[in-house]
Amino acid sequence: MNEEELKKRLEMLKVEHRDLDAAIDALxxxxxxxxxxxxxxxxxxxxxxxxxxMVEDYxxxxxxx
Numbered sequence: 258m259n260e261e262e263l264k265k266r267l268e269m270l271k272v273e274h275r276d277l278d279a280a281i282d283a284l285x286x287x288x289x290x291x292x293x294x295x296x297x298x299x300x301x302x303x304x305x306x307x308x309x310x311m312v313e314d315y316x317x318x319x320x321x322x
Contacts, residue, residue: 260316267312270305277302 258266281298289295 263312263316267309267316270309270312274302274305274309277305 277298281295281302284291284295284298
């Protein structure tokens, strides 16, 4: 993947992360009894956060001062 594709992927991941956050909040506020569904959404959100970190690390190289 080139840098432009990685930036697009990063933006898509961030949008999905925000959407999952909103869905989790909505289910929690609604008093959803399906804790398994909430747990699955939280795990998916964590995996996306890890993917975001990997893409950001690739796009922003470490600079040794």
